[in-house]
Amino acid sequence: MSNDDKPFFVGYLDVPGPLRRFLLLACVAVIGIFVATGFLIGSTQDEPPASGFRFDYGRQTVTGVIELTPYPLLRVTQGNDLIKPGKTLMLTGQGKFGVDARAMGLEGQLAEVSGIILQRGTIDMMQLAGGRRGLKMIEGDAPAMETEPLGRWKVAGEICDGKCLNGAMRPGRGLAHKACAALCLVGDVPPVFVSTQLIEGSDFMLITGPDGTRLPKAAYDYIGQFITAEGDLERRGDMLIFKIDTDTLEVTDE
Amino acid sequence: MSVKYTPVQWNLNKWVYDAVMLVGVVAFLWLFLFVSPELLSHEFPINPQVHNARAFGACAFVMLTVILCIGPLARIDERFLPLLYNRRHFGVMTTFVAITHASYILNWYFAFSKSDKFSALLFANTSYTQLAGFPFEAFGIFALICLAVLAATSHDFWMKFLTPPVWKRLHSLIYFAYAAVVAHVSLGILQDQQNHVFTVIFIGGALAVAGLHAYAAWLDWRGGDEVGAESNGWIEICSPEDIKNGFAKIKLLPNGERVAVFNQEGKLSAISNACAHQNGPLGEGRVIDCLVTCPWHGFQYDVTNGRSPAPFTETVPTYNLRLTDGVIQVDPKANPPGTFVEPVPIPGWQEVPA
Numbered sequence: 001m002s003n004d005d006k007p008f009f010v011g012y013l014d015v016p017g018p019l020r021r022f023l024l025l026a027c028v029a030v031i032g033i034f035v036a037t038g039f040l041i042g043s044t045q046d047e048p049p050a051s052g053f054r055f056d057y058g059r060q061t062v063t064g065v066i067e068l069t070p071y072p073l074l075r076v077t078q079g080n081d082l083i084k085p086g087k088t089l090m091l092t093g094q095g096k097f098g099v100d101a102r103a104m105g106l107e108g109q110l111a112e113v114s115g116i117i118l119q120r121g122t123i124d125m126m127q128l129a130g131g132r133r134g135l136k137m138i139e140g141d142a143p144a145m146e147t148e149p150l151g152r153w154k155v156a157g158e159i160c161d162g163k164c165l166n167g168a169m170r171p172g173r174g175l176a177h178k179a180c181a182a183l184c185l186v187g188d189v190p191p192v193f194v195s196t197q198l199i200e201g202s203d204f205m206l207i208t209g210p211d212g213t214r215l216p217k218a219a220y221d222y223i224g225q226f227i228t229a230e231g232d233l234e235r236r237g238d239m240l241i242f243k244i245d246t247d248t249l250e251v252t253d254e
Numbered sequence: 255m256s257v258k259y260t261p262v263q264w265n266l267n268k269w270v271y272d273a274v275m276l277v278g279v280v281a282f283l284w285l286f287l288f289v290s291p292e293l294l295s296h297e298f299p300i301n302p303q304v305h306n307a308r309a310f311g312a313c314a315f316v317m318l319t320v321i322l323c324i325g326p327l328a329r330i331d332e333r334f335l336p337l338l339y340n341r342r343h344f345g346v347m348t349t350f351v352a353i354t355h356a357s358y359i360l361n362w363y364f365a366f367s368k369s370d371k372f373s374a375l376l377f378a379n380t381s382y383t384q385l386a387g388f389p390f391e392a393f394g395i396f397a398l399i400c401l402a403v404l405a406a407t408s409h410d411f412w413m414k415f416l417t418p419p420v421w422k423r424l425h426s427l428i429y430f431a432y433a434a435v436v437a438h439v440s441l442g443i444l445q446d447q448q449n450h451v452f453t454v455i456f457i458g459g460a461l462a463v464a465g466l467h468a469y470a471a472w473l474d475w476r477g478g479d480e481v482g483a484e485s486n487g488w489i490e491i492c493s494p495e496d497i498k499n500g501f502a503k504i505k506l507l508p509n510g511e512r513v514a515v516f517n518q519e520g521k522l523s524a525i526s527n528a529c530a531h532q533n534g535p536l537g538e539g540r541v542i543d544c545l546v547t548c549p550w551h552g553f554q555y556d557v558t559n560g561r562s563p564a565p566f567t568e569t570v571p572t573y574n575l576r577l578t579d580g581v582i583q584v585d586p587k588a589n590p591p592g593t594f595v596e597p598v599p600i601p602g603w604q605e606v607p608a
Contacts (some may be wrong), residue, residue: 038282040289095366
């Protein structure tokens with residue numbers, strides 16, 4: 001019951017005098033809430049890792065040997081000022097597309113690749129230009145490339161896609177990014193495992209299924225989560241390849 | 255009040271309301287979008303699309319939180335009632351801000367793949383059986399659909415078409431939408447945050463909404479309208495002296511309805527306490543120009559017949575009443591809306607000078 005003489009507001013009439021001061025304060029408070037929250041939330045965003053497309057380097061062209069893990073890698077044999085021989089590059093297409101189909105049939109062949117570098121500390125990935133401008137077989141004998149087995153490992157970290165991790169998206173990992181990473185993997189972008197600790201000098205490795213198969217779909221549920229996994233590790237040039245055993249995937253809090 | 259449907263029946267207070275709301279929202283977005291990147295000065299900044307998505311998403315959350323605080327605040331302190339007056343404009347704008355957030359997400363995280371982005375939104379993450387990594391997007395989709403439905407049906411046309419009780423029930427979806435937003439944020443962005451300022455603001459906002467509703471409900475429960483005592487089939491209200499001129503006494507009837515008994519110039523009349531517009535509490539209103547005026551949106555009724563003045567057409571039920579041994583009694587069977595009931599004079603009534 002409103003059985004008193006409090007000021008009574010009617011929307012289409014003038015605001016009663018005694019209410020004006022209160023409503024003025026309420027307006028200031030509402031605007032203040034928006035100003036304060038906008039400023040505080042906006043100015044406390046986490047800094048993404050230093051990574052991204054290096055359009056400033058311009059288009060890079062190097063030559064090397066294609067290896068299918070099954071995700072295509074380029075073992076650089078003839079580099080340039082930026083990408084030296086001995087480097088191993090993961091290859092990806094534009095958008096959420098890999099280059100598996102384009103690299104099919106080129107395993108062990110000498111090829112020239114051209115595209116934009118994605119850099120996260122070291123340079124580990126190239127986004128190829130379209131068509132034969134981005135990837136083409138070239139004449140010549142491909143040198144034999146060594147693969148160094150590193151034994152069985154148990155690692156802790158996170159599964160994500162190599163492209164976003166390397167800065168195609170910032171931030172490009174974590175649970176909020178899970179759906180995007182899954183879409184990238186469905187599109188054949190190379191999957192990677194980001195380790196919490198350096199393994200053989202690297203904090204990430206390309207992952208495949210056991211025996212050189214594609215990453216099993218069973219692993220997709222674990223994308224972005226902190227997990228442990230076991231598998232066989234090998235080194236190809238300066239790139240680690242982890243053949244993950246999905247039966248050992250386990251979510252962990254530690 | 256409206257006699258015909260127009261998009262918005264503007265008045266000065268609505269202009270001021272919307273201006274304040276716009277200033278707040280624009281300030282939020284300006285600070286987030288244009289000032290904070292300078293302050294953050296990240297070497298490799300967050301992608302603009304992600305930054306924009308976060309700005310509009312956080313803004314929608316703050317807007318929704320403010321909107322949901324207004325209701326209980328107005329129940330706790332009547333001075334907040336003016337903030338309720340034009341709240342649906344606030345709600346409609348929140349929907350547009352939320353749609354902008356969703357658009358940035360859809361056109362960034364779910365674009366550039368071989369799948370249609372809308373399909374990708376539904377299939378990219380299907381880990382529904384786990385909490386960490388749960389497809390939090392589903393909660394966002396649900397909340398956005400709710401907001402869109404509420405915005406689309408916010409006009410008085412829909413209230414009249416659906417009837418106020420159905421409309422009110424439909425618009426209770428806002429609580430489910432808010433709960434979904436809380437789940438969306440908790441299982442999404444909060445999982446990856448290292449800086450916890452947003453976490454604190456988010457939890458504070460959600461707790462404010464929950465706390466204010468709980469407190470207002472407790473106040474209602476503690477000081478709520480009493481059920482009138484029954485006497486030979488009639489319900490006792492109070493003594494006529496307990497109702498000041500131009501005000502009402504509200505009583506709960508056995509059937510759960512509320513009746514508001516008004517004293518207008520020494521004559522008693524009883525009408526339903528629920529306004530035909532949005533079920534606003536007429537008994538908490540005032541008599542202005544001989545018409546009961548709803549405290550929520552100013553809809554007016556003649557207290558003797560429950561009819562809005564011409565050309566308006568809203569009606570509310572009236573009740574028969576009588577004075578027995580100095581006690582006002584109301585027949586709990588409501589008359590059809592708009593039925594005239596002869597007012598009952600209060601014997602020897604004299605207006606008390608202010």
